[in-house]
Amino acid sequence: MAALALQYALNGLATGSLYVLVALGIVILYRTSRILNFAHGDVATFGTFVAFTLITRLGVAPPLAYLVTLGVTGFLGAGFYYFILRRAKEATLLGQIVITLGFALVLNGIVVVLWGADTKVFPSLLSETKVYHLGTIVISQLSLGSLLVGFLLMALLYVLVQSTKVGLAMRAVSQNPLAAQTLGIPTRRVLALSWGVASALGVSAGILLAPVTLLDPFMMLDPFLKGFAAAVLGGMDSPPGAVVGGLALGVVESLFGGFVSVAFKATLAFAIIVLVLTIRPEGLFGREYKKRV
Amino acid sequence: MELRERYEEELALVRGLPAWMGMLAALAALVLFPLFTPRYLVYIATLMAIHTLIALGLNLLTGYTGQISLGHAGFVAIGAYTAGILMARAGVPFPLALLASGFSAAFFGFLLGLPVLRLTGPYLTIATLGFGIAVHQGLTNWEALSGGRMGLFVPKPAVGPWVLTSEASLYYLTIGIAGLLTWIAYNLVRSHIGRAFVAIRESDVAAEVMGVNLTVYKTLAFALSAFYAGIAGALQGHLLGYLEPQMFTLFESIYYFSMIVVGGLGTIPGSILGAILMTVLPQVLSGLREWLPVVYGSIIILIMLVEPWGLYGRWIRIKWWLKTWPL
């Protein structure tokens, strides 16, 4: 029983680490531009399909293909912000959400038109059938790899935001865009950069996920919703919150699915979040803002 | 500027002969519409009226009170299943079942409103989104109640001795209810309730300081909004004659949400315009096959770029332009 619970927890951790990557992207965007990006999942899906074409159709070596994909997707996200979203200056926050929804529809449509709606096998450097045994617990090479790459990306992001000049600018913009602009920080470029970084994070989740869940135009729908939920659980403007929220969500969900009910897994995830939010309306790690009237 | 001499004039929704003529022309067009058009257009018009009801309710919550909801399909589902179950299993007459569907959805709206009182923005989005998913999973898995994925056939509505089987009769029923609830919404938003909603939207702290009871008015907004959705759900069940949980997914909620934003937040004509456009658009485009989402999404982006206040915003600008035209 204990071993089984541990196995469920480990599975949850592997899934949760991908929720974290999605959640981090959402948090970065929300922190810097206060926008809920509903196209986040579809941008990632689009990028993953680009990687698929590079590797299987054009024969590009996978590591190079991953790098190219990160770049392409980063530019796609930044371009969407710079050329479309930024133009909607008068738009309300809800209006901006609807623009991202429209963008999600367009991207998803393009993926179906270009690549078809059928499921595809996404090649991976790591094997899914090769497994490591820790007593009675099993983890596949692929899951272990994703877990490690996930944590590596989180660390890289931490370094980028906390100890580089660009990161400092990003933090400045997120705290007070007007003051940042006055101080000579190129706000628009910093915002576009945040969109690029967030999109690249999203597509790295997609690339890690695709070998496990197979490549499909709707493969990011569920991870996106869960990542969004994880971001909210942790607190929308807190990257450490996104990490904790994503891992916690993955583990709890897996345990609940294993021991209580598989059918109500998704409901549970959201029930927990509502419960947490009634106690802490800003999420686990979110800052409470004192509003001035 | 016209001069208003009496309080009743101040209260009137329609003022002046041209406005009355326009109003009557619109009403006449609505009444005569099914007589001149093929039945599939009558069906689409009925669907529009149902979407209008949902958009009106959602706009009361999101546009007026500033509370975002991405779980409205849940309320529509609750309304649809309440009416469906009451009529199919218990033989409750239609008018009663319709009211019950509105009130049961409103009750769930009130219930959802309580735990999310302190939530805003993305936190509220996720909480309401979760509500929609919970309703969907509940209906899927509680087969004894809902029929599960086997679905539930809904009998045709009957008002007294008249059974409404034809498209036109369902159309008149829906348009009548939509008209009544639109009128109620107009009066609601300019009453003290509407003013309290707007105050909460602008600043909930300031509203509370001025004596608006947040608990009462926020849950009221949820309940009212859900009432509209519930009534719309019951009507949709009758229009399709069949209910299945898959009709009420997150996609529907997102679709309702885009209706009010594209139409115009915090305006009643905006709700109507948005509902009409977003119902017609996929229908007109459905021959495009897999290109549909690409074109549909582009149109939504374009509308929001050109007119951030939605379709109604554009109409207001046109009106301003006409007023000052010769200048």
Added chain:
Amino acid sequence: MGRFLWRVLALAVAGVMLAGPTLTGAQERGITPTEVVLGSSMPLSGPAAYWGAVGKGIDAYVKYVNDQGGIHGRKLRFVLRDDSYLPPRAVANVRELVERAGVFAIVGLIGTANAFAVRDYIVQNRVIWITPTADSSIWAGFRQKRYLFVTYPSYVHEGAILTRYAAEKLGVKNVAVFYQNDLYGQKGLLGVKRAVAALKGAVKLVSAVPYELVVTDLSSHALKLRESGADAVILYATPRHGALIVREMAKIGYRPRLLASFTLTDPIMFTLAGEAWDDVYLTAFFPLPGTDPKVDETLQILFRYDPTLRANPFNSVAGVAFLEPFLEGLRRAGRDLTTDRFISAMETIRNWDGQVIRGVTFGPDRRQGINRIYIVRAEKGRYTKLTDWIEYPVEF
């Protein structure tokens, strides 16, 4: 309002009421001397777009039939619309197809929800309806079936046949079901339960694990199946989820006997599931590609007319299987085509073999065109036929 306006209004209403009922034409809907119009509404976008290949297969085959000269001098015109798998849109599409495009017949419609939402409308308007792709057992006991012709198997009977085969031929004692939590999976599960009850203790149903279509993480599902201790798992899933669960089970070292619904005979399974799709027992309701020259020939025709169908051979050839009886009905009805003549012609079809579908029988009181399946085994990218046709009762 002035008296004048009232008069205008009354006149208008009276005029319309007089003009209204005279709109019905003498000609049959959807038939002209040179053309027969058929239509369908399918998910070509959205999460169920995968199944849209059924419609595209029909589209390609219709083009082929037209290039062969059509039927009795008439070309076929196929109007295909997208409904994104949303019932309100499917209803609007079907109504528009019937009332504006004026179709003679509706082919397909995917999913029970869509089929049930348009059912009454189609019956009332006397539209020929060929094979809605939903479990055929939903029509059992349906009385207004005059215009309906179905060549789709029953998941209930399929589930029962699979269970029986597992118990009697494979010596399975404990069986588990992994199923999609909609009518497709639930009907399959129902069949398994019925067979387990009928076999009186020879086999036990130890676990039934549902999944939702949007879910992609099936690790806890696989663990649950393993913990149930079943020595066989029956799959009612999409190809994607079927592949995911067998891979996930292989990963944790759980290798039960696998049995699956005919929807997983899609050759894509060998690519998606890899070596995990070895030694799997499935059913089929028409000869599978690679086992029958006529079916292979049909596939080549489809690929020629629409190369994108290569990605989705099973669904596109299934589209042909649904369309074929309709074409045969047109041939039998002759040049002088009306709805009633077409129905009489369809009712003469007895044990008829098409390019893809075999052994179709309709009759004055029979609308269930096929009532048999056979069992195949998947092995190293190929299917071998294990049994002869297994019949099940005709229900409608």
